[in-house]
Amino acid sequence: MSLIKLIPSALAILAASTVIASARDQLQIAGSSTVLPYATIVAEAFGENGEFKTPVVEGGGSGAGRKKLCEGVGESTIDIANSSSRISQSDIDLCKTNGVTDIMEVRIGYDGIVFASDINGPDFVLTPVDVFNAIGGTVAKDGALVANTAKTWADANAALPAQDILTFIPGTKHGTREVFDTKVLLEGCKTNGAYDLFLAASTAAEEADKKKDAEKQCFTTRSDGTAVDIDGDYTETLSRIAANKNAVGVFGLSFYENNTDKLKVATVNGIVPSVETISKGEYPVSRPLYFYVKKAHIGVIPGLKEYIAFFVSDDMAGPGGALADYGLVPDPELAATQAAVEAETVMGPLQ
Template sequence: MRGRRFFFIAYLFIFFMRIEIACARDQIQISGSSTIFPYAKIVAEAFGEAYHSYKIPVIETGGSGAGFQEFCRGIGSNTIDIVNASRPIKPGERQSCFQNGVKDIREFRIGYDGIIFSTNINGPDWNLRSEDIYNALGAYVVMNGHLQANFIKSWNEINPHLPPWAITVYVPGEKHGTREVFEEKLMLDGCHTSGAFDALKASGLDDKAVDVACRSLRKDGKAVEIDSDYSETFSRLVSNKTSMGILSLAYYENNADRLKVASINAIVPSEVTISEGRYLLSRPLFFYVKGAHLSMIPGLKEYIEFFLSDQMIGPDGPLVAYGLVPASDNERELQRTLLKKK
């Protein structure tokens, strides 16, 4: 008897929760990556023009990490429907979602992008190696065969072929997916190629501690963390003409009249080098959807279909025109198939 009562109460809870979601909100709520924000904004505005019966989605930004934290708060009208992400969801985030009732998580890949190092357009050309960037920004470096805290002041101290600029690099804050990809793909690579990885291991650190040390940035003001979006980095690059900043390729291309891009390991970031995987800092871009909200939030399924259409993410669509590197025909069709299967 007690078991039946429990299931009846659980049924009523789910029933009224569905009613609450359906009735309390008729507008899609989205948060997450600042990299994907301009793409999502383009889609949302076009969606509003194409579907007059639905309101234009509300999109907020603040970084992939902060977006996943909001996304995993639970199910209901007081939680977001979609998180935009410039990197895949982490196992810990997926577990947090699951613990809060967000168990049906749909992942969709919209295309590709590159993380680039940019300077003021009036500066010299730059060809950076992974170890150059690590030695400029890493907390621990190898100098004269010895591991030490990083006190290097200028780029030409690291590599005589680089300009004699004082090191100032604007780096995305830790809540941004761009920062995480930068650490995983470039800082770890540079840590290995510079010799710091072996020196850290030789010092007696375990693998986890070495990984943390390789990702760690110096704290003496040479690596300046930017918690807001790319516009803040852009404004600093324009005002400080001997500084460098980390941006997305799309943001650079939309401001190429005022910025210059550096090559990494002799590869210039472009649509071709990113799509072919030759550029080190290429990455896929995603958005994640709560499956439980698909039948509850008006227009959510239609918005996803619209976003994944070739009208939006195809080679001739507005997102590619803005700077998105398109996925292949097969990849794009696979994303649409995934939506239909569930």
């Protein structure tokens, strides 16, 4: 066969395959690895009870998922992006340039972030300032900023066990790190007094830039091996704790709840993390979880609206539902979310 004949026939095969491909009847979901277990639980239950196929759920991270959502409208793009942090303006702009204008924001509940150590180790009663005193890069001591030299937890707070400081914290690519930074390190930094000193020492001209500078300083952890960034997932943190029995790791509440036989959880501000204490707002370190839906696909991809409604239904995301059973903290405003999903409300501009 000559080359001239070959090229059109190859193209014809490609075209034919595109025709077969254009009948997608399965939802495509991607995004946060924190939301992934919840999404798979819902997808599984959705697939086995409904008339629709089980959605395909991918991980890959919140940022990657939102970027995929914003690639455009059409069958070869995903329908839902799971996200453990709120969508950013740059994502919305990217969506707009690619023709994805209507996005529905669905908040599914809250995720608690807990400190846990080996089950046979001592109890930890932490406060944000203890954590900052233990792993903050520069701390305030007697009104002056000094490099952190605390060796044991007792150095950070005399009430804590005299155990060498070793912490496994989520790496910077994780959404969890953002919450850890703002809810633990920054809080501790402010209580410690380092924040005000950072603010005073900042050379930036604008007040807002000064604050940004000070926050950045607060987020800087020690680089002497006491605060180890974990870029993998919680399973890696767990195996590192199994190898270093005197380490303290940061986990998601659901992960901890499935490994209670190996891990001992630390209280923060005297509150034991649990679905109840987080939903009451007593436990301080938590964050909302979301997913974002491409509205243009509702009515085009079969089962999309049914899946969203099923996800936020009381059986799944409600108190005592399948997701709460696994460790998701139910959203007290779930009824409003259900109504918004029913009305297919598109999200407004970010505040």
